[in-house]
Amino acid sequence: DVVYAVDVDGRFTYVNPAGARVFGRMSDEIVGRHFSLVVEPSALADTAEHFRRGIEGPETNPFFETRILRPNGEVRELEIHAGSLYRDGRLVGRQGVGRDITELRRLQEELEEKTSRLALLEDQQRAAMDVYRRLNLVAGHVVSDPARAGRALDAVEVSLQVETARSLGLQDDLE
Numbered sequence: 001d002v003v004y005a006v007d008v009d010g011r012f013t014y015v016n017p018a019g020a021r022v023f024g025r026m027s028d029e030i031v032g033r034h035f036s037l038v039v040e041p042s043a044l045a046d047t048a049e050h051f052r053r054g055i056e057g058p059e060t061n062p063f064f065e066t067r068i069l070r071p072n073g074e075v076r077e078l079e080i081h082a083g084s085l086y087r088d089g090r091l092v093g094r095q096g097v098g099r100d101i102t103e104l105r106r107l108q109e110e111l112e113e114k115t116s117r118l119a120l121l122e123d124q125q126r127a128a129m130d131v132y133r134r135l136n137l138v139a140g141h142v143v144s145d146p147a148r149a150g151r152a153l154d155a156v157e158v159s160l161q162v163e164t165a166r167s168l169g170l171q172d173d174l175e
Contacts, residue, residue: 024070
């Protein structure tokens with residue numbers, strides 16, 4: 001986990017070795033510099049707002065998420081738990097612990113994608129079972145007349161082709 005401290009102006013006063021590794025920098029490159037050095041530009045406004053609220057109201061919600069940008073261009077996602085830092089009863093900055101949740105987010109997105117694909121497959125299976133059930137009904141009604149059964153199945157096949165073409169926006173190509 002990243003363990004850090006920043007002064008009331010947002011400059012790092014401490015970062016542990018694990019934090020330096022997550023940030024992709026040496027500790028001496030970070031200490032004394034503003035936290036914007038490590039925050040991914042699109043996440044900077046939200047991160048700065050959390051910092052501002054923490055300085056103005058030290059009892060604010062200490063949890064937030066942000067993204068950092070490493071020097072090599074890699075973006076990492078962090079979950080931050082921050083709190084106020086006091087010396088002799090006076091607010092001197094903020095301190096926090098950041099957990100790298102990049103892999104967790106990737107796994108959550110992968111799970112969401114697989115869940116979505118599974119739901120689509122289940123819908124397709126239900127539709128196929130419904131078609132099978134209906135074909136059994138048609139076959140049951142025309143079983144005594146093979147020619148009639150053939151015409152019914154041909155009509156079903158044409159109907160499926162038309163619906164497939166329509167769903168793909170190709171209905172004009174059927175004529």
